[in-house]
Amino acid sequence: MSDEVFHIELQDYSIHQLNEIFNKKVEVQLGELTKDKVQICRSYLDNKMENSDELIYGINTGFGSLCDTAISKNELSKLQVNLVRSHACGTGEKVPTEIVRWMLLLKALGLSKGHSGVQLCTIERLLFFYNNEIYPVVYQQGSLGASGDLAPLAHIALALLGEGEVVFEGKTYPTEEIYQRFNLKPIALQSKEGLALLNGTQFMSAYLVYCVLKARQLSKNINRIAALSLDAFDGRINPFFENVNAVRKQLGQIEVAAEMRELLKDSKLVKQPKKHVQDPYCLRCIPQVHGATRDAISYTEDIVIREINAVTDNPTIFPEEDLVISAGNFHGQPLALALDFLAIAVAELGSISERRCYKMLGGTRGLPAFLVANPGLNSGFMIAQYSAASIVSQNKQLCHPASVDTIDSSNGQEDHVSMGANAATKLARVVENVYQIAGIELMTAAQAIEFRDKEKTSSNLKELVSQYRQIVPFIKEDCYMSDYIRKSKSFVLNLK
Numbered sequence: 001m002s003d004e005v006f007h008i009e010l011q012d013y014s015i016h017q018l019n020e021i022f023n024k025k026v027e028v029q030l031g032e033l034t035k036d037k038v039q040i041c042r043s044y045l046d047n048k049m050e051n052s053d054e055l056i057y058g059i060n061t062g063f064g065s066l067c068d069t070a071i072s073k074n075e076l077s078k079l080q081v082n083l084v085r086s087h088a089c090g091t092g093e094k095v096p097t098e099i100v101r102w103m104l105l106l107k108a109l110g111l112s113k114g115h116s117g118v119q120l121c122t123i124e125r126l127l128f129f130y131n132n133e134i135y136p137v138v139y140q141q142g143s144l145g146a147s148g149d150l151a152p153l154a155h156i157a158l159a160l161l162g163e164g165e166v167v168f169e170g171k172t173y174p175t176e177e178i179y180q181r182f183n184l185k186p187i188a189l190q191s192k193e194g195l196a197l198l199n200g201t202q203f204m205s206a207y208l209v210y211c212v213l214k215a216r217q218l219s220k221n222i223n224r225i226a227a228l229s230l231d232a233f234d235g236r237i238n239p240f241f242e243n244v245n246a247v248r249k250q251l252g253q254i255e256v257a258a259e260m261r262e263l264l265k266d267s268k269l270v271k272q273p274k275k276h277v278q279d280p281y282c283l284r285c286i287p288q289v290h291g292a293t294r295d296a297i298s299y300t301e302d303i304v305i306r307e308i309n310a311v312t313d314n315p316t317i318f319p320e321e322d323l324v325i326s327a328g329n330f331h332g333q334p335l336a337l338a339l340d341f342l343a344i345a346v347a348e349l350g351s352i353s354e355r356r357c358y359k360m361l362g363g364t365r366g367l368p369a370f371l372v373a374n375p376g377l378n379s380g381f382m383i384a385q386y387s388a389a390s391i392v393s394q395n396k397q398l399c400h401p402a403s404v405d406t407i408d409s410s411n412g413q414e415d416h417v418s419m420g421a422n423a424a425t426k427l428a429r430v431v432e433n434v435y436q437i438a439g440i441e442l443m444t445a446a447q448a449i450e451f452r453d454k455e456k457t458s459s460n461l462k463e464l465v466s467q468y469r470q471i472v473p474f475i476k477e478d479c480y481m482s483d484y485i486r487k488s489k490s491f492v493l494n495l496k
Contacts, residue, residue: 007031012309037114044319045117057326058195080194087154090139097135102206104130115311116196137165145332145420149203157197162186199313204335207424208304227263229356232448253291267458282355296345303338336403336420343427347395350434354388388440439488
C-alpha cells in the first residue's frame with residue numbers, strides 16, 4: 001500500500017481518477033465533510049426510528065413481498081443480519097479479486113453520499129478491506145440486476161459480520177480467522193444497514209468500470225495491430241485521409257483515422273505504388289468499425305460515471321427534507337443496456353480482426369499461403385485463424401442481450417428485472433476473448449510483415465514488432481502454437 005492517502009469527498013469522480021488510486025494502491029479514507037454527512041444521516045434515521053411508528057420499507061418491515069410485515073423496534077438489528085445471511089446465495093465461478101476490489105471501493109463511494117443511513121464504521125470497514133487487500137469471496141451467479149445486486153453484495157456484507165470467506169494474500173480463509181489476525185470485531189448492523197449494503201448496483205458497476213478501462217486500452221492497441229496488418233497486406237493509406245473521414249462526422253471514426261495515419265506516417269510500404277485499386281472492408285473500413293466501437297466505449301463510460309457517483313440503494317434518506325423515500329434507484333436497467341451495448345461493440349473489434357487474419361493467409365499480394373515458407377509440408381497459421389474464428393463465433397453467442405430478459409421474483413413484487421449482472425459477466429468474457437483474437441492478429445501480422453519487409457514499415461510498427469519478438473519468434477516451420485497464442489494475448493493485455 002502506498003504512503004499516499006486519498007480522501008473521498010462530497011464530489012463526483014471520473015473512472016480515470018479512481019483507476020489511478022486503484023492502480024497505485026493508494027490508501028482510501030473518508031474526508032471530514034463526508035464523515036459529517038454520513039453521521040447526520042445516521043442520526044436522523046436513529047431519531048426517526050425512536051420517535052415514530054411509521055412503517056418504512058426494509059427498515060421496520062420485511063423485504064420484497066413481505067414489505068407490509070411490521071418488525072418491532074427491538075428486532076431491527078436482527079432483521080438486517082438475517083437479510084444479509086439469507087441473501088448470500090451466490091453460486092457459480094468466483095468473481096476475480098480485481099472486480100471484488102472495485103466492488104468494495106464503489107460500495108464505499110456510494111454509501112459515502114450520506115443518503116443511505118449507514119454507520120460510519122460500516123463504510124470504514126469496507127475501506128479497511130480495500131486498503132488491506134482483504135477480498136470477500138463473491139460468486140458470479142445470483143443477481144437479477146434489480147433490487148440491487150443482492151446476492152453478490154450479500155457476500156460482501158457477510159464479511160462485515162465476520163462470516164463467510166475472504167481471500168487474503170492469494171489464499172482463501174474463513175473471515176473469522178482474518179478478523180482474529182487483524183484484531184477486528186464484526187460490525188453490529190443497525191436499522192437499514194443490511195439493506196443499504198445489499199441494495200445497489202456495485203456488482204454491475206464494478207464489471208462495467210473494469211471492462212470500459214480494458215476496452216479503452218484495447219481500442220488503442222488494436223489500431224496498432226491493424227496498422228501492422230495493413231502494411232503487411234500491402235494496404236492503401238487513402239481510406240485514412242483526413243478529408244474523407246471528416247465528411248462522415250463520426251467522432252470515433254475521425255480519431256481512429258488520425259491514429260492510423262500517425263502509426264503509418266513514415267512507412268515506405270504504405271507509400272509504394274499499388275496494383276490493387278482498393279482493399280477489402282476489414283482494412284478499408286477500420287476507421288468506421290473501430291471508430292464506432294470507440295464511440296460506444298465513450299457512451300458506456302458516461303453511463304458508468306453517473307452510476308458510480310450515485311446513490312443506488314433503497315430507501316433513500318433526505319434528512320434536510322425529513323423524507324425517507326422507497327423507490328427504485330437499485331434497478332440496473334441503465335447498466336444492463338450499457339453492458340450489452342459494450343459487449344456488442346467490443347465483439348466487433350474481434351470480428352473484423354479475425355477477418356484481417358484470414359486475408360493474410362490466402363497466398364495473395366506476394367505473401368505465402370498460411371504465412372509459412374513451405375506450405376503443404378507446413379500448415380503454418382491455418383489453425384491459428386480457426387481459433388480466432390471459433391472465439392468470434394462464441395462472442396456472437398455471448399452478445400445475445402441479457403437486458404431483453406426479465407423474470408418475476410419475490411412473489412411478483414419484483415416483477416421486472418434488468419438481468420444486468422448476467423450482462424456484466426458476459427461482457428467480461430467478450431473482452432477477454434477479443435484480447436485473444438487481437439493477440440492472434442498480432443501474431444499473424446508480425447509473421448506477414450517479415451515476408452513483406454519489416455524494415456520498410458513505420459518506425460512505430462518496427463518497435464511494436466521488436467517488442468513482440470522478445471516473446472514470440474518468427475515461425476519458420478510448424479511448431480507448437482498454443483503457447484505462442486497465449487503469450488500473444490498477454491502481450492496485448494500489457495501493451496502500453
